[in-house]
Amino acid sequence: MNRGRERGDDSDVESIAAAEGARADETADAEGVEVLELLDELRTIAQNGVTYAEDPYDRERYERILDLTSEYYGRTLDAPAEEMRGRLRGETGYVSAKVGASVAVFDDADRILLMRRADGGGWALPGGYVDPNESSSEAAVREAREETGLDVEPVELVGTFDLPAGAGGNPHSVVTVLYRCRVTGGDLRLSHEGTDLAYRDPSEIPADDWYVGNRAYALHARESVRETR
Structure with a gap:
């Protein structure tokens, strides 16, 4: 009768754990890339809006988007949100690559x-x-x-x-x-x-x-x- 893998087989457990860890790292890396792509789109919209919006209410909305983008840049890149906000606000004119x-x-x-x-x-x-x-x-x-x-x-x-x-x-x-x-x-x-x-x-x-x-x-x-x- 096949009793399955013995519980004491540490090598198999370690192999499974290593594989799962590698998959988790790959997933985290992919998610990080996707978040940065989204933040890049949002900060472009926000910075261009702050620069070119004529309506003061629209400008406030773009400022808020820029603040939120700065906060999440900081979380994703492990950097102070204020530092990211200063970098983004320091870029003038139309935002491009x-x-x-x-x-x-x-x-x-x-x-x-x-x-x-x-x-x-x-x-x-x-x-x-x-x-x-x-x-x-x-x-x-x-x-x-x-x-x-x-x-x-x-x-x-x-x-x-x-x-x-x-x-x-x-x-x-x-x-x-x-x-x-x-x-x-x-x-x-x-x-x-x-x-x-x-x-x-x-x-x-x-x-x-x-x-x-x-x-x-x-x-x-x-x-x-x-x-x-």
Whole structure:
């Protein structure tokens, strides 16, 4: 007679618990992304309403939505609501997606220059947000210098990529502009933003060892450079 699994079989219990824990983590991550996507939509509506509403009663309603959005941003990101409120209220004009610029630099073996992020996010191309009154190509040059010590010159715009709010824990949606660049000077050095800096074959790095979105950037850039040869 099959009496079933013995109660003393701890290995099976541990396996089940681990699997359930992993599923719970995945569910929590997915729910966090969905919440951030919703909050990004709400804060866009609220900020644009505060900026452009002419009726004072409508403006009050948008202010209230912005306050609630700030509160739930704080809960989701474990940040003070007042800090989030200040960040959101400090953004003027029409609200749009954040814009980032990334840099693809290759060596003679078609390996791409990558930085392992100090925040534990994995491997990434040099890059960051575009500053006010700065073009995306200027941002690419600046970020390359800050993060790698190299002076670069943009050669080609190889792609633009969209990331929704919540991807990588980012509270806002981001449009990333990717430039292939050539090195014109400087010396390769690691900045405080990374823990490693090296030319790598992107196909040899596991998919889960990348900062969000950057594996696609690197593979696309390598395909682009190979097509030009």
